[in-house]
Amino acid sequence: MTPILGIDSFIETGKNQVGGKAFCLARIHDQGVDVPETFCIPCRVYESYIAETCLEDKIRLEMNRKPFKQMRWEEIWDISLRIRNLFLTTPIPHITRKTLAELLQRHFNERSVAIRSSAPGEDDESTSFAGLHASYLNVIGADEILKHVKLVWASLYSDAALLYRKELGLDIHTSKMAVVLQELIPSDRSGVFFGINPSDATESVLESVYGLNQGLVDGDIEPDRWILQRSSGKILSHIEPVRNHYTIPDKKGVAFAPLPQASRQKPPLNDQEVHQIWKMGNKVEALFNRPQDMEWTFYKDRFIMLQTRPITSSGFKEADDKRTWYLSLHRSYENLKGLYDKIETHLIPEMISQTKLMGQVHLQGLSNPQLHQEITKRQAIYDHWVKVYWADFIPFAHGIRLFGQIYNDAVKPQDPYEFMALLENTGLKSVQRNNRLEALADMIRNDTDLKDSLESVIIPDLDHPFKVLLDNFILEFGDLSCSTGYGNECQYGDTGIIRLLLEFAKSPPRKRQASGPDIQTLQDCFLKSFPEEKYAFALDVLHLGRESYRLRDDDNIHLGRIETRLVEAVQEGQSRLADPDANPDGLAMLAALPALSLVSDTIPVSVEPSVLEKASTLWLKARQVVGHPAGPGIASGTARLINTPQDLMDFKQGDVLICPGVDPNMTFVIPLAAAVVEERGGMLIHGAIIAREYGLPCITGATDIMRLIEPGDHVIVDGYLGIITCKTREL
Amino acid sequence: MNNKEKQAFDQIKTLLDSQSLGVLSTQKNDQPYASLVAFAATANLEQILFLTPNTTRKYDNLTNNAKVALLINNSLNQAADIYTAVAVTATGIAATVDGLEKQTLLELYLKKHPHLQVFSTAPSTALIRVTVDRYFMVSRFQNVIEVQVTS
Structure with missing residues (x-):
């Protein structure tokens, strides 16, 4: 056959x-x-x-x-x-x-x-x-x-x-x-026709571009768009875009090219052709008994149908769920390049500048009405950036996937994650922050008096070099104990960070180890898989992947700083509300702020293990839990389950970090950790990224791990196979 | 028993009820030995029963060293077993059942294996009870939980 x-x-x-x-x-x-x-x-x-x-x-x-x-x-x-x-x-x-x-x-x-x-x-x-x-x-x-x-x-x-x-x-x-x-077909003009407009059943929709259809289908080239009366084909409206590019066959695949001047001024279809396509839509609809979504093309004025499919009621266009958003994360190279420029040149500088401006406000000096205004303003700023995070930052993270796919197509490696080695060591903000912590820990290591006084919870004077460095750190990165993804709790101040630094100082600094093969060899291998004329493209994609990897982490740090500023203002408000001697003017106004009235609800209560329906040690115990291997290596240590910010501040050298999901604002404990385990799955999540930066074994997608493992259990983390083994009683 | 524990208990019970045979592991003089046995478990999963002639190597072994393990699984000898099969290992102490208790436990055993009625009545056949300490349940290739059934 x-x-x-x-x-x-x-x-x-x-x-x-x-x-x-x-x-x-x-x-x-x-x-x-x-x-x-x-x-x-x-x-x-x-x-x-x-x-x-x-x-x-x-x-x-x-x-x-x-x-x-x-x-x-x-x-x-x-x-x-x-x-x-x-x-x-x-x-x-x-x-x-x-x-x-x-x-x-x-x-x-x-x-x-x-x-x-x-x-x-x-x-x-x-x-x-x-x-x-x-x-x-x-x-x-x-x-x-x-x-x-x-x-x-x-x-x-x-x-x-x-x-x-x-x-x-x-x-x-x-x-x-x-x-x-x-x-x-080396199309002159092409497009799509929807027999029925998803948003108005009396209309049909026609979209057309010069050249091949690919740019239109991928959303990279804005088409001319006609709305037609479904029953008669009468043109109800025609929306003309700025026509400057079109898709043409390249040596391999397709490419965008500048549109010839003459075509820029002229729609790809005339009214007669629009009607011709509408008539064809009717013919095909009659054949299949359903309105059609057709892809077609004109080659030397010959109409050719490329494909046709029925428009279904369960199509994505009507799906009112997050799936549509997930699917929108598939971005083309062109689209991601545009997004990168927006993030790097506009969004991040704006975040930094807004954080700085908020930091300059002396909260204690504000009257109650002024503080009310400041909290409202900060809340609006924070809410705005959360929206930007979902709309722009998360989609841009998919530059990593795009690079991965292009790398795998070109190199065909046995390990589908080999490309990750080319993305590491790109100077993540979280690693820079951890290096600053290491510098502070180093001061403690080298100064016994300082160590002794810190252990006795005596904070050095303001002009002490350690205190200066610490204050600068807090100014830049915020109070670590309040930006842990748990919202609005900063109860430790200096003492929380100092406890952590004393823990850092107990051992020599951990050297970050890049995992995997030699990076230069990998990069050469990647580039050599392209013909010479495509080198520039390959390098661009690599750059995009690296920036996407870096920003995946950095944008959270920036967002965390903005959140910290909001939390600081909220805390100032809370302390005034709790103070019986506070100035009563405008206090009621403060009390009415949602951020203040809801604050106790937004902090997750530290849940006792029994309430979490923990497995009792006598009856049920996990011996092995399987997740996805996300960072190679094997390590063992005491399980440190992160349920509250305090769990992070209590982190000890050699503990295994186990949590529902690692937030980049939590990763300051990573230099202390022996391994990282996350309930949340995926190679692009923060836990996996930062663990790879430190060469730590990492497992993601370990379902129910927070329920199956007890704090203090001795666990072995096998980052090659994705298996967490919990030491249990001998037979 | 919380939900998770109940779920594990039910999963083990379902497997044990669905399977007739298990692999018994015994040892003597540092030499492990494995035997296929027709087993039945009590409703609370605390005991597993099987019959054996008292002339067998397994009987000899378990009377010398009562610590045993029993493996029960539902694999179908297909590639899909690796993620669909569930295997349970029970560890515990084996002992011959005699006296009044034997009648009750034998009834329970023969309810599952009525065809072994004649075999059970032979003077040389011993009814063995394994008092289970722990179950180890493996599912989806590498997920393992331990369940202790006796305190």
Whole structure:
């Protein structure tokens, strides 16, 4: 049975083998609609590939490390990354590959090809996987086509597709994938047509750009947009963007190019063509009995349909949940570059400047109404930056993923996280902060008198070098005991930090150890995987990845400082409210502030172990807990469970840090830790990043670890396998 | 028993009820030995019972060293076992059951293994009770919890 089918045999072969996209194309082709020359690699080729190579079992193992329902979206990204790498590094068995290569050579020779996913169930009446699986344009030659076919197969396990299947309750283990291969049409103009406007059922929507569709679909190029009356095709409105770029085929893949001047002034479609597309939309809608989402193109004024799918009621556009936001985190390189400029040149300097301005206000000198105003202002500033954090900072963190994907595609390493070594040691703010702590600890190590007085809780005079350095530290990084992700508690002041510094001083400073192979070798290997003309792109992507890695941590430190300023003002208000001798003018106003009236509710109460439904030592004890390996190495130590800020201030050398999630504002204890364990999962989370910076074993996604381990338990953290072993009674 | 403990208890009980056979581990003179046995557990999971001829190596071993382990699992000899199978190891002290108690425990045992009725009545067949100290339950490849059933 041939592994590559021609379009005339799709319908006979059946949707279950050729998938939704191929099946729809065959049906419209059957009705005389012009489509590109189209072939399909049916699902059975995918199925035999994963069975013969045992990839099936490896995928299942990845998918079942923990119950899928318990996985956070960050963990799903990681699984997706690992599975993608399995596809990249698992060759197609020789005989199948030889047959496929011969057929590809015969059908396409050296012509450019578009490679598209076509999963059964994709694009049917109830489920649309639009944008969830991969497509690649302008791929040339059998070897490259087969490499991209594997990537399309792998996209069955893209994080977006996994999330979507999870939402819909579709069985991930029985999913399969066919691949559509089409001659690439060197489009003059292209676009998408929505038979029904998701926000108004009486309208249709048409979007068009010059060149290929990719820039429009990825959201990088703003299209011309027409709103049409659905019943008549009458143009209701036409929104013209600033047209300056278009997408063209590059040597490999696609690239953006400046749009010729003449085209900048002229919409890509005239009214007649708009009507022609609307009519085609009606024709296809009648065939499938549902409004369609069509991708089409014009080549030398010939209209060609690239793909069509029904618009489903469960489409993402209507989903009012966080999934839409998660999916928006997939940003293109161009988009991330723009975001980087915004963050680096505008947002962070603005955060620093606002923090500084707030720090200059002498809170004790303010009257009650002035303090009221100051707290309100700080609350608004903080709320604003929290919004910015979600809107810009978190999406930018995905530069790490983008770099990882490009690195893995280029280098095909056995370890899918090898790329992380190229991102480390980028001068994280949290590491700079920890170095400052080390400098303070060093003063204690070298000055016995200072050590003795600090141990007796005698704070040195204001002009003592240690006190000067300490005050500068607090001015820059805030009181560590109040910025721990637990909100608004700064009850320790100097004494909290001093206790911590005395602990630092007990041992020689820990040298940070970069993990993994030689960085220069890795970088050379990465660059050499690109043709010379792409070096600049490779270096740019590496730079973007590094900056994304650095800012992933730094932005939290900046946000933490703003939060500290808010907390300081709130605390000043609290102390006035608690003071019986306080000036009564405006006190009622202060008391009415939400930040003050709610403050006791926002501090998590230190929960006693018994209330947390702890496992009793007699009855149930975790012996091994499995999470995701996130930092290589093995270490053992006393379990320090972080439930309250005090747990951090009590941290001892050699403790194992165990917490629901590491906040960058908590990572000042990392130099003391033997290992890091987080309930939250994912390679991009702060615990994993900072642990890698210090070369510490780290495990993330250790579900329920806070309940299964007792404070003080002796634990072994295996960062290679992701296993936490708890020492229990001998047999 | 809190929810977590109850969940673990139920998971172990379900496994023990679903399986007929387990692998018994004994030792003598520093030489470990493994045997397949048809077992039954009491409802509170504190005791596991099995029958053995008193001429066997396992019987000889456990009368010399009463510390034993019993492995029970639901693997199906498939690749998926690695994440779907649950295995429980029970550790405890083995002893022959005699006297009045034997009748009650034998009834419980034969309820699960009625086909062993004739075997159980042979004069050379011993009913062995393992008083369980702890269960070790392994699920999803490497997750392990310990449950102690006797104080």
